[in-house]
Amino acid sequence: MWGACKVKVHDSLATTSITLRRYLRLGATMAKSKFEYVRDFEADDTCLAHCWVVVRLDGRNFHRFAEKHNFAKPNDSRALQLMTKCAQTVMEELEDIVIAYGQSDEYSFVFKRKTNWFKRRASKFMTHVASQFASSYVFYWRDYFEDQPLLYPPGFDGRVVVYPSNQTLKDYLSWRQADCHINNLYNTVFWALIQQSGLTPVQAQGRLQGTLAADKNEILFSEFNINYNNEPLMYRKGTVLIWQKVDEVITKEIKLPTEMEGKKMAVTRARTKPVPLHCDIIGDAFWKEHPEILDEDS
Numbered sequence: 564m565w566g567a568c569k570v571k572v573h574d575s576l577a578t579t580s581i582t583l584r585r586y587l588r589l590g591a592t593m594a595k596s597k598f599e600y601v602r603d604f605e606a607d608d609t610c611l612a613h614c615w616v617v618v619r620l621d622g623r624n625f626h627r628f629a630e631k632h633n634f635a636k637p638n639d640s641r642a643l644q645l646m647t648k649c650a651q652t653v654m655e656e657l658e659d660i661v662i663a664y665g666q667s668d669e670y671s672f673v674f675k676r677k678t679n680w681f682k683r684r685a686s687k688f689m690t691h692v693a694s695q696f697a698s699s700y701v702f703y704w705r706d707y708f709e710d711q712p713l714l715y716p717p718g719f720d721g722r723v724v725v726y727p728s729n730q731t732l733k734d735y736l737s738w739r740q741a742d743c744h745i746n747n748l749y750n751t752v753f754w755a756l757i758q759q760s761g762l763t764p765v766q767a768q769g770r771l772q773g774t775l776a777a778d779k780n781e782i783l784f785s786e787f788n789i790n791y792n793n794e795p796l797m798y799r800k801g802t803v804l805i806w807q808k809v810d811e812v813i814t815k816e817i818k819l820p821t822e823m824e825g826k827k828m829a830v831t832r833a834r835t836k837p838v839p840l841h842c843d844i845i846g847d848a849f850w851k852e853h854p855e856i857l858d859e860d861s
Contacts, residue, residue, distance in 0.1 A: 608685040614725040615676055615732045616683065618692045621669030623718035623841075628670070631714055636758070638798045646670060647802050647839050649699040654787040654804060654837040656695055662856050663837070664736050664844070666743035666801035670696070673693040673732065685723040693721040721756035729857045737845040743801040748791060751798075752779045755787045795840035805853060 604840040650670045654660045664671045681687035704713045726732045758765040784788040
């Protein structure tokens with residue numbers, strides 16, 4: 564009797580298993596349509612494995628945007644701080660970013676070599692970073708420009724580049740910081756000639772045509788008593804964002820066993836967050852101080 568019962572149960576389970584397999588095959592067939600062939604036209608944009616993935620954003624037509632929103636010349640600290648805030652937001656959203664570097668209206672984000680975020684698809688890297696950055700720019704605008712309404716939303720274009728070695732990545736970041744220095748030195752002299760000497764933009768451009776860095780430094784010092792080396796590091800070096808542990812003080816309600824009501828107390832807690840630095844990254848000192856950035860298992 565018990566043996567017969569076991570056979571019936573076994574047969575029932577076998578029938579159920581066969582039915583389930585048929586249902587799954589039928590479901591898989593039904594899920595497809597004759598139009599699915601269009602997926603074959605999607606380009607394979609998988610980033611090369613074991614390489615650093617870099618997404619660089621640039622402001623679209625930001626000269627016009629800066630004019631319309633009355634940015635200070637040659638540098639507007641509010642605009643630069645807003646850019647950094649947006650970059651921090653991107654890093655907190657995408658924790659696979661190990662370092663970011665920004666200057667003027669651009670920011671570069673470096674994803675760790677072993678990241679498998681969205682299966683390393685370049686289009687996903689670029690669109691997610693760009694959309695997160697642009698929306699953050701609008702969201703945090705009033706925190707930095709209280710008296711200046713946002714007349715229209717900014718646009719940012721992006722590109723994805725992969726770098727095969729630590730040295731090529733360091734050279735890329737060095738290139739961007741060297742570009743920051745070259746542009747800022749030129750803009751500092753250019754606007755000094757306009758704002759303090761009364762030259763027109765065309766005249767200032769003509770005055771600087773063919774000049775070297777030493778010539779520009781000499782103009783700043785001899786004509787305007789400006790020592791370029793004393794200009795803020797944020798302007799000369801740009802901004803580096805790296806992950807660091809910082810202590811945060813928060814207000815928390817604590818209720819002791821002997822008390823009926825809780826008391827609000829200041830509590831210090833450690834949190835890892837993207838911290839801005841204004842320093843040289845072209846030399847070796849920065850990389851020796853922060854070896855974890857290039858660590859294979861970072």
